[in-house]
Each structure stands twice: as C-alpha cells, then as structure tokens.
Amino acid sequence: MRVKGVLFDLDGTLWFKGKVIEGANECLDWARKRGLKVRILTNTDTGTGEMLRERLIDDGLDVRPGEIYTPADAALTLVRQNPGKRFHFLVSRRLTSFFEPFSVASPPSDFVVVGDFRDNFSYERLNTAFRHLREGAQLVGLQKGKYLVRADGCYIDTGAFVAALEYASDKTARILGKPEKEFFSGCLAEMGLCADEVVMVGDSVTTDIEGAVRIGAAGILVKTGKYEPGDEARLATLPRWFEVTESVKQVPPVVERGMRAGV
Numbered sequence: 001m002r003v004k005g006v007l008f009d010l011d012g013t014l015w016f017k018g019k020v021i022e023g024a025n026e027c028l029d030w031a032r033k034r035g036l037k038v039r040i041l042t043n044t045d046t047g048t049g050e051m052l053r054e055r056l057i058d059d060g061l062d063v064r065p066g067e068i069y070t071p072a073d074a075a076l077t078l079v080r081q082n083p084g085k086r087f088h089f090l091v092s093r094r095l096t097s098f099f100e101p102f103s104v105a106s107p108p109s110d111f112v113v114v115g116d117f118r119d120n121f122s123y124e125r126l127n128t129a130f131r132h133l134r135e136g137a138q139l140v141g142l143q144k145g146k147y148l149v150r151a152d153g154c155y156i157d158t159g160a161f162v163a164a165l166e167y168a169s170d171k172t173a174r175i176l177g178k179p180e181k182e183f184f185s186g187c188l189a190e191m192g193l194c195a196d197e198v199v200m201v202g203d204s205v206t207t208d209i210e211g212a213v214r215i216g217a218a219g220i221l222v223k224t225g226k227y228e229p230g231d232e233a234r235l236a237t238l239p240r241w242f243e244v245t246e247s248v249k250q251v252p253p254v255v256e257r258g259m260r261a262g263v
C-alpha cells in the first residue's frame, strides 16, 4: 500500500465523550514521525477545524494547526466558490459570527446552510430558514447525522433538522460532510494526495468506511465509539483494503503490515 496519509475520524475514534481514547496521541505521533500526512475528518459541525482544535487540546488531544477538517471548513470553500451569491446560515452561535460577512438575514438568498444549532435553537430561526427555501434558496446540510452521543446521553443531530426542512420545503439537501465524496476530495486536494494514497480510520461504517469506499481509499474500522458488533457485515461494498481492529491503538501496526504487504 502506497500510504502517504491517514484520515482519522474524531468522535469515537480519537476522542469520545470528552476524553482522549487510549493510544490516540501515540498513533498521531507515529503517523507524523513516519512522514504521513494527518487529517482529522470530522462531521462535528459546531465550528471550523481551528475552533474545534482549541477544545480538543484542552481535552488533551495533541492536534496540530491545520490538521482538522470539518463541514464548516467545506462550507467556507462553498462560499468562496460562489462569489456574489447570498447565504443564510442556521448554525451555532460561533459559526453564525464567523459566517456573518457572507450572510443575509432576510430572504431571498441562494443557499441556506444548516448545521448544529443546538446553542442557537428557536422555532423562529428554523422557520426563517424555511422561508428562505420557499423563496428559492438551495438547501445545504453541513452533515446528516441522526444523533450524537455525549457523556450525558444522546442528542438529536443536524440531520433531523435538515430532514425537517426537506420535508416542509419538498427540497433535497446537498450534504457537505461525510460520507459525501466532495468532503473527502476537498480534504485530499488540500493535502495534495490521491484517494489511493490514504487510509481512513473510523468507528462508523455508514460515514467513515462508506466514505472510503466512495472515494476508493483504504479503510480501517475501529471497535470504539459508535461501533456495534457486526457493523462490518452491513457494508455492501468493502474498501479496496479493509481491516477491523480493536481501537486506534492498534492502527500503527495494522498500517505498517499493510504497507509491507504492498496492498
């Protein structure tokens, strides 16, 4: 395997319920020392990669500048690719401020971007987004997760609100996060690597491993976080090289073995 980079999922793979998963920092360190490019590809959509990094460092995860790629970073790319277009954002407070220079409050607009707005939720805000859609805007979801798990329990995720707006407006959202091909290719372009030069490591068959399949990358499923026994059997198509392992701790030897075998 000509591995030149490793894409890690964050939640449930490197970090879970506010704590660093055992072996995560050592694995990141191994990859960097091995000369492999590292990116943490997360569907966490409350902030940009740099915003998330501050919190993860506080939690003890050793993440370097520019290593995290979130759907909010992909949204910024979308904004830059569409100069002169009007955007309306239904996102967290922090991202609302971040995107303020590109944002319009009242319809009409060209794009409505929906992300995790748990700290900014109101019926009125949801309905304003709906009115933008009624007046012709395209619906964009930062991601389409159903629920997320935190230390104190489960929370309704962005996907449920995207689905509510799809239902009310009769529109289908364009999704920016995992497992969409566009999300991975945007990150790979930034890394300067091709899909067959990276391995995706994650705990979710439907987002991480499915994403690896879609772009033609190798995949390693870890049995931490959201993983449930038998998840791997749910994959209709396997990545071109696929391994299942206990946790991120075992990833370095698994990748080394793959590299030696020239898979």
Ligand SMILES: [Mg+2]
Pocket: 009, 010, 011, 012, 013, 202, 203, 204, 225, 226
């Ligand atoms: Mg995960």
